[in-house]
Amino acid sequence: MKMVECVVIRPRFDEASGVSFEWCGEVVHMLKEKGVSLVDLAGEDAVRSVVEETVRREDPKLVVFYDHGDSRGLLGQDKGYVIDKGNDGLLAGREIYTLACLWGSDGGVDAWRKGARAVWCYVEEFSFTSEALEEFRVFANSGLRFRIEGRTWEECLRLAKELAEELCRRLVGEGKYISAVALQDDADALRCYTKDNPPETSRCLARRLLIKLLGPERAWRIGRRESAGWMLTLIGYGVALHDYAHQVYELRGTVLSLEGGYLGFAMMLAGLILLSAGGLKLLLRAVMNG
Amino acid sequence: MNDGEILNIIVKALKLEALSKPDEKIYIGSRVYTYREFAGMLNDRRRLDKTDRRFVESFLKASVKMFKKDQSFRERILKLTGEE
Numbered sequence: 570m571k572m573v574e575c576v577v578i579r580p581r582f583d584e585a586s587g588v589s590f591e592w593c594g595e596v597v598h599m600l601k602e603k604g605v606s607l608v609d610l611a612g613e614d615a616v617r618s619v620v621e622e623t624v625r626r627e628d629p630k631l632v633v634f635y636d637h638g639d640s641r642g643l644l645g646q647d648k649g650y651v652i653d654k655g656n657d658g659l660l661a662g663r664e665i666y667t668l669a670c671l672w673g674s675d676g677g678v679d680a681w682r683k684g685a686r687a688v689w690c691y692v693e694e695f696s697f698t699s700e701a702l703e704e705f706r707v708f709a710n711s712g713l714r715f716r717i718e719g720r721t722w723e724e725c726l727r728l729a730k731e732l733a734e735e736l737c738r739r740l741v742g743e744g745k746y747i748s749a750v751a752l753q754d755d756a757d758a759l760r761c762y763t764k765d766n767p768p769e770t771s772r773c774l775a776r777r778l779l780i781k782l783l784g785p786e787r788a789w790r791i792g793r794r795e796s797a798g799w800m801l802t803l804i805g806y807g808v809a810l811h812d813y814a815h816q817v818y819e820l821r822g823t824v825l826s827l828e829g830g831y832l833g834f835a836m837m838l839a840g841l842i843l844l845s846a847g848g849l850k851l852l853l854r855a856v857m858n859g
Numbered sequence: 860m861n862d863g864e865i866l867n868i869i870v871k872a873l874k875l876e877a878l879s880k881p882d883e884k885i886y887i888g889s890r891v892y893t894y895r896e897f898a899g900m901l902n903d904r905r906r907l908d909k910t911d912r913r914f915v916e917s918f919l920k921a922s923v924k925m926f927k928k929d930q931s932f933r934e935r936i937l938k939l940t941g942e943e
C-alpha cells in the first residue's frame with residue numbers, strides 16, 4: 570500500500586471559503602497528477618478530531634490548508650480551530666501550506682518553533698476580488714505548484730512574489746486597480762518560514778529586540794531562558810552600576826573617583842561574557858551588526 | 860509629492876474605479892463587500908472596526924508602494940484622477 574504523502578484540509582462554510590475550496594480542488598488535482606498520494610478532508614471532514622487523527626495515522630510530509638484562519642489558528646468546518654497552539658506540535662517535521670489570514674503572524678511562528686519544516690502563511694488578511702478570481706487563484710496556488718516542480722521553499726517564495734508582480738502588472742493594464750493593490754498586499758503578507766528563512770518578528774518583546782540586534786537567523790537560535798537570563802543580568806548590572814556612580818557622587822562630589830569599583834564592574838562583565846558559552850561571539854556579532 | 864498627497868490621489872482613483880463597477884466584490888478574509896461599500900470604507904477609515912481598518916490601512920500602504928514603484932500604475936492613477 571502506498572504511503573500517504575499529503576493531507577489536504579478544506580472546509581467550506583461561507584462565500585469566500587466556497588471560492589477557495591474550488592482553488593484547492595486544483596491543488597488536489599495537481600498533486601494527484603504528480604502521483605502524490607493524499608487524503609482530502611473536505612467539508613464536514615475538515616474538523617479538529619478528524620484532522621488530528623488523520624495526521625497521526627497517515628504521518629504525511631505535507632499538510633495543505635485552505636482557507637480561513639486568524640493569528641491563533643486555522644478554522645475548520647465547525648468554525649473551531651483544526652490547528653492551533655494546542656496541537657500544532659503535530660506539524661513537527663512536516664511542511665504546511667496555508668491560505669489562511671493572519672496565521673503567519675503568530676500561530677505559524679509557533680508551528681515553526683515547534684519543528685514544522687516549512688510554514689507557508691500570510692501575516693495579514695488574504696483578500697481577493699470577484700473581477701480577478703483567475704489571477705488570485707494562480708497566485709494562491711503558485712507556491713505549491715513551484716514546490717511540486719522541485720524548487721526549494723525559499724525559491725517558491727521568491728517565485729510566488731515575482732509572479733504576483735507580473736499578475737499585478739496585468740491587472741493594472743486591464744484597469745483593475747483595486748484587484749492589483751489587493752494582490753500586491755497579499756504578496757507583501759506572504760511568508761514561508763523554514764530553517765534558513767526564520768520569522769522576522771515575534772509577539773515577544775525580547776525576541777523582537779534580539780531579531781533587530783542580531784538578525785532573525787541568530788536571534789531564533791537563542792532560547793527563551795538564555796535570552797531572559799541575559800536580559801536580567803544586564804539590566805541588573807546597569808542598575809547596580811548606576812547606583813554605585815550615584816553613591817560615589819554623594820560621597821566625593823564626582824561620579825568618576827573610586828576607579829577600583831568601576832574596574833570591578835568591568836571585570837565582572839568581561840568574566841560573565843567569557844563564562845557564557847558563545848556569549849562573546851554573540852556580543853561581537855551584535856557589535857559588528859551595528 | 861509626499862505620501863499624504865499620493866494617498867489622497869490613490870483614494871480618489873480607487874473610489875472612481877469602485878463606483879464604475881459597484882457590484883464587483885472584494886473578499887477580506889470571511890467578510891465580503893461590494894466595491895460600492897468598499898469605496899465608502901476608503902472614505903471614512905476612522906469609523907471602521909479594528910479588522911477592517913487594519914486591512915484598509917495595509918491595502919493603502921501597498922497602494923502607495925505600488926504608486927512609487929510602478930510607473931504604469933502611477934500614470935494610470937494620475938490619468939484617472941485628472942492629475943497628470
